[in-house]
Amino acid sequence: MFNSENFIAVDWGSSNLRIWVYQQNQCVWQHADQNGVLKHHPDAFKDTWLTLLSLCPQPLSKDTTVIMSGMVGSNIGWVDSHYLRCPTPLSALSQHLTAVEDAGPFPTFIVPGLQIAGPKTYNVMRGEETQLFGALTDERWYVFPGTHSKWVQVQEGIVCDFQTIMTGEFFHLLSHYSIVGKNAGEQNTNIQAFLDGAERGWNETCLSRSVFDLRARILSHSLPPDTLYESLSGLLIGHEIAQMLQHYAINTGEEVILVGNEELLNRYQSLFHHFGYRCRLCNGEKAFINGIRRLLHE
Amino acid sequence: MFNSENFIAVDWGSSNLRIWVYQQNQCVWQHADQNGVLKHHPDAFKDTWLTLLSLCPQPLSKDTTVIMSGMVGSNIGWVDSHYLRCPTPLSALSQHLTAVEDAGPFPTFIVPGLQIAGPKTYNVMRGEETQLFGALTDERWYVFPGTHSKWVQVQEGIVCDFQTIMTGEFFHLLSHYSIVGKNAGEQNTNIQAFLDGAERGWNETCLSRSVFDLRARILSHSLPPDTLYESLSGLLIGHEIAQMLQHYAINTGEEVILVGNEELLNRYQSLFHHFGYRCRLCNGEKAFINGIRRLLHE
Numbered sequence: 001m002f003n004s005e006n007f008i009a010v011d012w013g014s015s016n017l018r019i020w021v022y023q024q025n026q027c028v029w030q031h032a033d034q035n036g037v038l039k040h041h042p043d044a045f046k047d048t049w050l051t052l053l054s055l056c057p058q059p060l061s062k063d064t065t066v067i068m069s070g071m072v073g074s075n076i077g078w079v080d081s082h083y084l085r086c087p088t089p090l091s092a093l094s095q096h097l098t099a100v101e102d103a104g105p106f107p108t109f110i111v112p113g114l115q116i117a118g119p120k121t122y123n124v125m126r127g128e129e130t131q132l133f134g135a136l137t138d139e140r141w142y143v144f145p146g147t148h149s150k151w152v153q154v155q156e157g158i159v160c161d162f163q164t165i166m167t168g169e170f171f172h173l174l175s176h177y178s179i180v181g182k183n184a185g186e187q188n189t190n191i192q193a194f195l196d197g198a199e200r201g202w203n204e205t206c207l208s209r210s211v212f213d214l215r216a217r218i219l220s221h222s223l224p225p226d227t228l229y230e231s232l233s234g235l236l237i238g239h240e241i242a243q244m245l246q247h248y249a250i251n252t253g254e255e256v257i258l259v260g261n262e263e264l265l266n267r268y269q270s271l272f273h274h275f276g277y278r279c280r281l282c283n284g285e286k287a288f289i290n291g292i293r294r295l296l297h298e
Numbered sequence: 299m300f301n302s303e304n305f306i307a308v309d310w311g312s313s314n315l316r317i318w319v320y321q322q323n324q325c326v327w328q329h330a331d332q333n334g335v336l337k338h339h340p341d342a343f344k345d346t347w348l349t350l351l352s353l354c355p356q357p358l359s360k361d362t363t364v365i366m367s368g369m370v371g372s373n374i375g376w377v378d379s380h381y382l383r384c385p386t387p388l389s390a391l392s393q394h395l396t397a398v399e400d401a402g403p404f405p406t407f408i409v410p411g412l413q414i415a416g417p418k419t420y421n422v423m424r425g426e427e428t429q430l431f432g433a434l435t436d437e438r439w440y441v442f443p444g445t446h447s448k449w450v451q452v453q454e455g456i457v458c459d460f461q462t463i464m465t466g467e468f469f470h471l472l473s474h475y476s477i478v479g480k481n482a483g484e485q486n487t488n489i490q491a492f493l494d495g496a497e498r499g500w501n502e503t504c505l506s507r508s509v510f511d512l513r514a515r516i517l518s519h520s521l522p523p524d525t526l527y528e529s530l531s532g533l534l535i536g537h538e539i540a541q542m543l544q545h546y547a548i549n550t551g552e553e554v555i556l557v558g559n560e561e562l563l564n565r566y567q568s569l570f571h572h573f574g575y576r577c578r579l580c581n582g583e584k585a586f587i588n589g590i591r592r593l594l595h596e
Contacts, residue, residue: 014477075517115514115518116514117518117520118518118520121511121514122511122514122515122517122518122520123510123511123514124513124514124517124518148477148510163507164507164510164511164514165504165506165507165510166476166478166506166507166509166510167506169476169477170506173471173472173475173476174471177471177475178464178467178471179312179446179467180464205503205504205541206463206503206505206537206538206541206542206545207504207505207506208463208464208465208467208468208505208534208537208538209461209462209463209464209541211464212421212446212462212463212464213419213420213421213462215422216413216414216419216420216421216422216462217420219373219420219422220413220415220416220420220422222415222416222420236506239504239506240504240506243503243504243507244504247504
């Protein structure tokens with residue numbers, strides 16, 4: 001139990017770093033840059049952190065607590081904050097914060113990740129558990145669209161199971177490096193191409209086949225080349241949603257909470273509605289701050 | 299109908315170029331390099347070709363015919379040799395050879411590709427049609443494992459349908475560029491990891507989920523990091539075989555002809571047998587030369 005009015009929330013992921021400084025429960029400073037964990041030597045975290053702290057234009061109360069979440073707690077981060085193995089109550093997060101020694105003027109902690117470790121499936125998350133804690137309602141299903149989308153099943157505050165789908169990374173790999181996406185040229189927004197792609201993704205059980213189908217459509221002048229990204233995005237997201245709704249046997253009466261940034265949530269929401277399913281949107285940044293607050297409270 | 303004893307067979311693909319010079323039905327010179335189509339400016343094909351011809355140490359008969367196949371006939375190749383739309387008899391290939399004007403001392407032709415153009419699926423192949431012609435038996439199913447694996451359905455010499463699965467390219471993208479494969483470190487041969495991966499691929503309908511599962515297994519020390527490539531290879535090939543056997547409703551009594559290079563055919567063969575299906579191997583190079591010979595005969 002900390003002073004939950006004076007705190008610094010840090011979302012330190014693979015590629016990005018974001019900081020929110022709260023004093024008297026008011027955000028007095030925000031900072032974002034691309035000093036993600038992947039860009040750091042293991043020894044450089046402290047220097048980076050102290051430099052960033054020194055940029056804050058506001059004097060900070062001595063009883064300020066720093067809570068960090070994300071890849072900063074991985075085995076390539078500042079300190080390994082380990083994983084809690086599921087099923088686990090989210091309330092256990094606050095009991096397993098890892099202290100960062102010698103982190104400057106304020107007590108500093110890293111949130112543990114969550115893990116599924118067999119026997120049939122394996123999975124890990126870091127960062128989403130904090131957003132999940134902040135977004136928690138009575139609903140059972142939470143989706144975090146992104147590079148590695150997470151689908152999480154929660155019951156009475158307990159994370160029962162989760163799965164990761166590499167939708168964002170597949171989009172990046174295929175659009176940048178594959179024969180299908182290489183030299184794609186200028187791309188345009190096209191809702192219909194997105195929905196057509198999603199229809200194919202919805203029915204697809206073999207992605208490595210349907211991606212080549214996109215290329216053949218372009219060669220056959222059945223698909224305009226400037227809609228490739230929309231078609232691919234629809235294909236991958238439609239496939240993810242279909243596969244995961246089916247995997248967890250989620251029905252049209254249940255509401256799924258989508259947590260993340262606006263642009264991506266809108267893509268997911270439009271497909272939920274297109275396929276006749278319910279969802280509610282939750283701003284990922286608000287969920288994160290709210291999650292940090294709950295961690296400080298408990 | 300050409301003199302089928304004096305010919306030059308050219309397999310000019312995206313990345314590789316291979317030449318076989320036959321005189322009196324004997325191979326008198328072979329050449330292979332990496333001057334694939336992707337490395338060429340559109341104007342440079344003739345110069346490359348004449349330079350390569352000049353390397354041949356044997357005098358060549360005046361009635362020698364040159365037949366080229368592969369991406370050299372694509373819209374980024376030397377001359378666009380177009381596609382024949384399926385269903386089409388393979389015997390139509392020889393009636394639709396595209397002459398290359400001003401190609402040096404010998405009459406020079408490019409084999410057309412094959413195409414599926416809707417209404418539901420789209421597909422293209424270039425190069426495999428020549429191997430297929432050379433490998434043709436009474437069997438109905440032909441598989442060309444590779445960067446873009448082809449599964450082809452043939453009935454009485456007519457190509458009824460085919461599908462492309464980007465298994466080789468997915469392996470390359472995921473092992474080189476994805477978070478799962480990056481920094482994979484030294485890899486070892488491991489049959490069991492390959493088979494375990496294939497079992498998961500066999501049951502998988504969401505590749506973008508099961509690839510992340512590999513990463514989580516490594517993080518959880520359930521999978522040795524040096525078996526990542528074997529696991530991924532098994533996952534992707536097992537998935538391809540399961541999906542395509544199911545798509546075409548191929549049963550355990552039917553024999554599938556696998557055409558390609560030895561190392562890859564052995565991987566596919568071991569999984570066909572592992573899952574209780576029949577296959578027969580056919581050397582891809584022999585099939586190609588045989589296909590060129592048949593084209594010259596007809």
